[in-house]
Amino acid sequence: xxxxxxxxxxxxxxxxxxxxxxxxxxxxxxxxxxxxxxxxxxxxxxxxxxxxxxxxxxxxxxxxxxxxxxxxxxxxxxxxxxxxxxxxxxxxxxxxxxxxxxxxxxxxxxxxxxxxxxxxxxxxxxxxxxxxxxxxxxxxxxxxxxxxxxxxxxxxxxxxxxxxxxxxxxxxxxxxxxxxxxxxxxxxxxxxxxxxxxxxxxxxxxxxxxxxxxxxxxxxxxxxxxxxxxxxxxxxxxxxxxxxxxxxxxxxxxxxxxxxxxxxxxxxxxxxxxxxxxxxxxxxxxxxxxxxxxxxxxxxxxxxxxxxxxxxxxxxxxxxxxxxxxxxxxxxxxxxxxxxxxxxxxxxxxxxxxxxxxxxxxxxxxxxxxxxxxxxxxxxxxxxxxxxxxxxxxxxxxxxxxxxxxxxxxxxxxxxxxxxxxxxxxxxxxxxxxxx
Amino acid sequence: xxxxxxxxxxxxxxxxxxxxxxxxxxxxxxxxxxxxxxxxxxxxxxxxxxxxxxxxxxxxxxxxxxxxxxxxxxxxxxxxxxxxxxxxxxxxxxxxxxxxxxxxxxxxxxxxxxxxxxxxxxxxxxxxxxxxxxxxxxxxxxxxxxxxxxxxxxxxxxxxxxxxxxxxxxxxxxxxxxxxxxxxxxxxxxxxxxxxxxxxxxxxxxxxxxxxxxxxxxxxxxxxxxxxxxxxxxxxxxxxxxxxxxxxxxxxxxxxxxxxxxxxxxxxxxxxxxxxxxxxxxxxxxxxxxxxxxxxxxxxxxxxxxxxxxxxxxxxxxxxxxxxxxxxxxxxxxxxxxxxxxxxxxxxxxxxxxxxxxxxxxxxxxxxxxxxxxxxxxxxxxxxxxxxxxxxxxxxxxxxxxxxxxxxxxxxxxxxxxxxxxxxxxxxxxxxxxxxxxxxxxxxxxxxxxxxxxxxxxxxxxxxxxxxxxxxxxxxxxxxxxxxxxxxxxxxxxxxxxxxxxxxxxxxxx
Numbered sequence: 001x002x003x004x005x006x007x008x009x010x011x012x013x014x015x016x017x018x019x020x021x022x023x024x025x026x027x028x029x030x031x032x033x034x035x036x037x038x039x040x041x042x043x044x045x046x047x048x049x050x051x052x053x054x055x056x057x058x059x060x061x062x063x064x065x066x067x068x069x070x071x072x073x074x075x076x077x078x079x080x081x082x083x084x085x086x087x088x089x090x091x092x093x094x095x096x097x098x099x100x101x102x103x104x105x106x107x108x109x110x111x112x113x114x115x116x117x118x119x120x121x122x123x124x125x126x127x128x129x130x131x132x133x134x135x136x137x138x139x140x141x142x143x144x145x146x147x148x149x150x151x152x153x154x155x156x157x158x159x160x161x162x163x164x165x166x167x168x169x170x171x172x173x174x175x176x177x178x179x180x181x182x183x184x185x186x187x188x189x190x191x192x193x194x195x196x197x198x199x200x201x202x203x204x205x206x207x208x209x210x211x212x213x214x215x216x217x218x219x220x221x222x223x224x225x226x227x228x229x230x231x232x233x234x235x236x237x238x239x240x241x242x243x244x245x246x247x248x249x250x251x252x253x254x255x256x257x258x259x260x261x262x263x264x265x266x267x268x269x270x271x272x273x274x275x276x277x278x279x280x281x282x283x284x285x286x287x288x289x290x291x292x293x294x295x296x297x298x299x300x301x302x303x304x305x306x307x308x309x310x311x312x313x314x315x316x317x318x319x320x321x322x323x324x325x326x327x328x329x330x331x332x333x334x335x336x337x338x339x340x341x342x343x344x345x346x347x348x349x350x351x352x353x354x355x356x357x358x359x360x361x362x363x364x365x366x367x368x369x370x371x372x373x374x375x376x377x378x379x380x381x382x383x384x385x386x387x388x389x390x391x392x393x394x395x396x397x398x399x400x401x402x403x404x405x406x407x408x409x410x411x412x413x414x415x416x417x418x419x420x421x422x423x424x425x426x427x428x429x430x431x432x433x434x435x436x
Numbered sequence: 437x438x439x440x441x442x443x444x445x446x447x448x449x450x451x452x453x454x455x456x457x458x459x460x461x462x463x464x465x466x467x468x469x470x471x472x473x474x475x476x477x478x479x480x481x482x483x484x485x486x487x488x489x490x491x492x493x494x495x496x497x498x499x500x501x502x503x504x505x506x507x508x509x510x511x512x513x514x515x516x517x518x519x520x521x522x523x524x525x526x527x528x529x530x531x532x533x534x535x536x537x538x539x540x541x542x543x544x545x546x547x548x549x550x551x552x553x554x555x556x557x558x559x560x561x562x563x564x565x566x567x568x569x570x571x572x573x574x575x576x577x578x579x580x581x582x583x584x585x586x587x588x589x590x591x592x593x594x595x596x597x598x599x600x601x602x603x604x605x606x607x608x609x610x611x612x613x614x615x616x617x618x619x620x621x622x623x624x625x626x627x628x629x630x631x632x633x634x635x636x637x638x639x640x641x642x643x644x645x646x647x648x649x650x651x652x653x654x655x656x657x658x659x660x661x662x663x664x665x666x667x668x669x670x671x672x673x674x675x676x677x678x679x680x681x682x683x684x685x686x687x688x689x690x691x692x693x694x695x696x697x698x699x700x701x702x703x704x705x706x707x708x709x710x711x712x713x714x715x716x717x718x719x720x721x722x723x724x725x726x727x728x729x730x731x732x733x734x735x736x737x738x739x740x741x742x743x744x745x746x747x748x749x750x751x752x753x754x755x756x757x758x759x760x761x762x763x764x765x766x767x768x769x770x771x772x773x774x775x776x777x778x779x780x781x782x783x784x785x786x787x788x789x790x791x792x793x794x795x796x797x798x799x800x801x802x803x804x805x806x807x808x809x810x811x812x813x814x815x816x817x818x819x820x821x822x823x824x825x826x827x828x829x830x831x832x833x834x835x836x837x838x839x840x841x842x843x844x845x846x847x848x849x850x851x852x853x854x855x856x857x858x859x860x861x862x863x864x865x866x867x868x869x870x871x872x873x874x875x876x877x878x879x880x881x882x883x884x885x886x887x888x889x890x891x892x893x894x895x896x897x898x899x900x901x902x903x904x905x906x907x908x909x910x911x912x913x914x915x916x917x918x919x920x921x922x923x924x925x926x927x928x929x930x931x932x933x934x935x936x937x938x939x940x941x942x943x944x945x946x
Contacts, residue, residue, distance in 0.1 A: 044931070044934060046939050054941075054944055060943070060944050062944065126939055126940045126941065127885065127889075127940070128885065128902075128903065128906070128936075128940040128942060128945075129900070129902070129903065130903065130940050130941050130942060130945035130946075131941065131945060132939060132940065132941045132945075133941070158889075158893075160835075161833075161835055163835060163836075163837070163882075163886045163889070164882060164885045164886045164889060165889065166885075166888065166889025166890065166892050166893055167893075168889070168892035168893050169888055169889045169892040169893075169897070169902050172892055172897070172898060172899055172900070172902070173899070173900045173902060173903055175899070176899040176900040177900075185893065193832065193833050194832065194833075195831070195832050195833045195834055195835040195836070195844075196835060196836060259939065261882060261885070261935060262931075262935075324926075324930055325926040325927040325929075325930050326927050326930050326931060330926075331923065332922065332923035332926065333923075335922070352709065352921075352922070353709050353710070355921065355926075356918050356921060356929075358704075358706065358915075358918070359911065359914075360910055360911050360914035360918075360932075360933075360936075361907055361910075361911065361936070361937070361942060361943040362943070363943050363944060366929070366933075368926065368929075369933075405938065406933045406934055406937040406938035407937055407943065409938070409941070411938060
């Protein structure tokens with residue numbers, strides 16, 4: 001059955017960090033939005049919001065203050081997405097995004113919002129026993145960050161059958177860095193004999209009061225001469241703030257979570273929080289993948305099909321937040337990297353043999369990581385001649401060229417600021433209010 | 437007796453010596469089969485490939501392969517092999533082939549082309565000749581590990597991660613080797629009556645420490661592993677030995693190779709994108725599906741070729757070189773290098789004959805008579821074996837560390853036990869070499885961490901060892917994956933980097 005065509009001032013293609021951020025910023029500006037795309041990759045999120053920490057290179061430089069780092073980065077890479085935004089815009093983007101997340105139940109242990117000085121990177125413990133610098137730490141991880149900074153005694157507890165999260169691995173590696181960490185293992189209540197446990201399953205279990213109670217009793221004996229308890233991120237998907245509070249009150253000690261490998265509960269929480277607030281966003285969200293978008297009379301036209309219903313959508317503005325290879329925003333044809341929806345020119349190494357470094361961990365990063373879409377200062381993609389491809393087409397997030405978010409620890413930041421600037425520019429040309 | 441080099445030859449020598457009642461220590465700078473012994477086709481040659489250029493090797497391969505099929509059946513899959521000629525191949529060579537086989541004692545049967553294509557549907561449609569020969573497949577890891585295990589059972593000692601720094605000699609006799617445990621940095625002496633240099637491509641470097649020289653040429657050979665098994669039999673291109681003309685099945689995968697590229701440096705042996713592209717292009721002439729199939733990884737090894745005059749690459753003999761350095765003034769050092777995996781036993785026998793004689797040991801060689809007993813050490817190397825074992829005896833509590841290849845904690849325990857029994861603790865790479873961990877589609881993204889976590893949990897790793905071992909493990913897998921990166925592989929790279937760099941910060945931490 002065909003529904004009437006839906007006219008919208010803004011379509012956001014993609015539901016990852018950049019897509020979510022774009023929809024949130026559009027709401028803040030009163031722009032009604034249609035969003036398409038599966039919320040998938042966000043399931044990989046650690047739950048932290050990175051801004052900037054490492055300037056990659058043969059000798060990588062770590063910055064305590066992300067803004068100092070960004071200044072150095074832009075000097076070295078004048079086309080980096082961060083070169084197109086001011087510090088004030090970066091702050092506004094983060095504040096708007098985290099305010100929204102807080103309203104959806106996810107609180108961040110963030111910086112003093114308006115003082116540059118207080119935006120310094122903080123450290124979280126990772127399952128590899130390494131320390132990862134990040135800017136905004138979720139409240140669920142705050143006690144760990146403070147314990148490291150305050151040189152407290154931490155006990156990390158892992159769970160028999162939960163793979164890739166080894167308390168002893170973290171403890172030994174952290175000990176060698178001089179951090180006071182011990183490790184212990186418990187069997188999860190009711191799942192003592194299971195060989196393969198998933199974080200999501202355990203998080204659901206812990207939402208049940210008697211399981212939580214048993215869990216707390218199992219953990220307790222390990223906390224003598226310990227200041228803080230670290231657990232894999234499994235403390236619930238919806239009521240996580242409450243579950244952590246109950247644990248802390250019963251044990252009399254701060255509890256923090258450590259992000260796990262995918263699919264991670266931290267990412268799931270963010271996705272659930274966002275989906276739960278969609279009604280407030282003046283947003284129509286279609287969790288499907290769009291593979292064809294046409295331009296007609298200066299509008300972007302595409303169809304979404306759900307079950308028996310197909311709906312045509314006409315959008316005045318479009319933000320491309322389709323991600324990189326995992327998100328299928330980028331792909332490869334004839335050994336050339338392509339943008340998959342508009343066939344936008346992709347800045348990239350000359351040929352395939354220049355994509356990669358022999359060292360997987362090359363501190364300068366693989367050249368292919370900086371391949372992507374080239375834009376103007378408003379994040380509008382450029383055509384081959386270097387002119388704006390379409391006056392109302394924008395690109396946001398990891399699809400952008402010149403960034404290497406994995407090395408820079410800048411993933412959330414790039415997504416947020418590019419979405420923020422794009423939406424700001426769109427807002428200049430749209431009268432606020434609903435348009436449907 | 438000190439054996440330097442833990443490849444197939446070195447472990448074969450250790451077993452041969454032990455069975456003759458001669459005590460020995462085997463050291464390797466890395467691990468069993470860490471060099472070319474672990475980076476080859478795993479082809480048990482019938483000899484047919486070498487008939488034209490290397491008659492002696494062909495005969496030896498023919499005899500040894502038949503012997504090994506009887507004595508080490510668990511290491512061998514007796515697949516049989518085909519030699520196939522496509523339209524453009526040289527008719528003269530095709531015509532010569534059956535006669536050459538007869539001369540070398542290699543059983544050769546011409547096959548009807550339609551029949552051959554029924555047996556191996558992957559074969560190209562434009563075939564003009566097919567012959568069946570007794571090629572087979574050997575698991576080189578299992579072979580060396582079983583040899584090492586049997587040697588240990590008879591008194592041999594094996595020291596992994598132990599490299600020679602120098603020899604101490606008096607009047608042309610080596611009195612000791614100064615060696616270093618590369619993990620702990622500890623330096624110690626090993627005193628022996630006789631010294632055997634079985635270091636493959638490193639033969640000249642080790643010989644040089646004793647003041648003698650072996651003119652060598654290093655020929656890099658690269659190979660690519662497919663995600664699925666393509667054929668039941670070994671498939672050879674019926675033409676004089678060239679690039680990418682052998683497809684060897686093994687368990688659940690197939691391997692296509694090789695190349696022959698002269699190199700100067702042994703430090704960073706890796707397959708390149710160009711080589712892999714060429715292998716796939718060439719291989720597809722014989723087996724067209726190779727152009728479109730999915731590949732898991734590429735790898736490269738170095739053929740240690742000993743120079744004789746001015747020959748190059750594929751023209752140099754693939755026969756082994758056994759050099760008694762007595763004539764050059766070092767009276768208790770023997771070097772054995774070159775040769776084929778198929779003839780490792782014979783090479784070991786000939787080497788041990790020399791040193792045994794010097795010790796007045798008159799026990800005859802046992803390895804041509806005694807079967808090679810299977811061992812716990814080599815139990816988990818075969819592709820497809822762990823999933824079968826898992827399916828036959830599922831134990832829900834036995835957590836799977838590697839989901840791609842279904843390697844469980846109890847299998848890792850087995851391997852760790854054998855490593856600890858050698859007196860030095862296991863590393864990720866060593867467990868990887870003895871199992872299928874990291875060899876499936878995830879190529880170590882998840883399992884390297886799980887394995888590290890498990891080894892810490894069981895007290896087999898300490899301090900920040902795991903951090904460096906995971907990095908080394910991932911980089912070793914990367915070496916084999918990088919040349920295959922084409923389109924979908926970028927997705928996996930992105931995911932792997934998101935974890936290892938984005939979240940774990942491994943490229944800068946420490």
